[in-house]
Amino acid sequence: MALVLLALLIWAGAWALNVWLARQGFRAVKWLVPTIFGLTILLMWELIVRGLDVPLVILPAPSVIAVTFASETDILWADFRQTILKGALGGFIIGCVAAFSVAIVADRSDFLRRGLLPVGNFLAALPIIGTAPILVMWFGFDWQSKAAVVVVMIFFPLLVNTVAGLREATAMQRDLMATYAAGYWQTLWKLRLPAAMPFIFNGLKVATTLALIGAIVAEFFGSPTVGMGFRISTSVGQLALDMVWAEIVVAALAGSAFYGFVAGIERVVTFWHPAQRR
Secondary structure, three states: OHHHHHHHHHHHHHHHHHHHHHOOOOOOHHHHHHHHHHHHHHHHHHHHHHHOOOOOOOOOOHHHHHHHHHHOHHHHHHHHHHHHHHHHHHHHHHHHHHHHHHHHHHHHOHHHHHHHHHHHHHHHOOOHHHHHHHHHHHHOOOHHHHHHHHHHHHHHHHHHHHHHHHOOOOHHHHHHHHHOOOOHHHHHHHHHHHHHHHHHHHHHHHHHHHHHHHHHHHHHHOOOOOOHHHHHHHHHHOOOHHHHHHHHHHHHHHHHHHHHHHHHHHHHHOOOOHHHOO
16 A cells, blocks of 8 residues: 555645646746656556556556567567558558549539538448458458558548538639639649648548557458457457557557657648647
């Protein structure tokens, strides 16, 4: 119990420190507060698990997860490459290209837009546990089926956001482009696509999360003997929860980096938008 009481004292001290830092005006506060908060959570986790003698199969301590992470880097890298670089990233690229292409076509066809978007909303609501086994049977057990699951998951959210963004330019703005004798493609490139970028990047940021979830979950329904979903499934069966948490750490780091990369591009491309102004 002494370790549990120590964890509570550390939490109270870190809380008071973060409250004090949040009231300060220097710029490093936005990094210090979440960093201290995260380290406090890890330290409390370690102390509580050890103080209460929580079994490894229930919840391993962060130190145990760190040891597994360091000792199994070869396995974790192979799983990362199979699931993230091949399945998630491959499906993300294919889904983005397909969604943007169909959005341009739907933008030019009122019939297609009115008919496709309701169907897209219906298909986007389909559960992954229903579509993933079908796509695995269609495309095989390697990364191609995982990429197909990712494409299905991100296609319609990106399509809906892109079509909505392309209609963001006002009629007055489009009429002004027409007075300059600008054709459809000139108006699209110089007016409508820039106006649609906030919508498009909202869809892209959502798609980064969906891509990782889709690729990992799809591996539960069939994969070669490598991959993050495969490793999590087999490790749970072996009660190796430290390996499961190591894979979760890899997924969290990859997802954060992927989201941050897209958000960084968004700040550069949509620097003019009020949401990006400091």
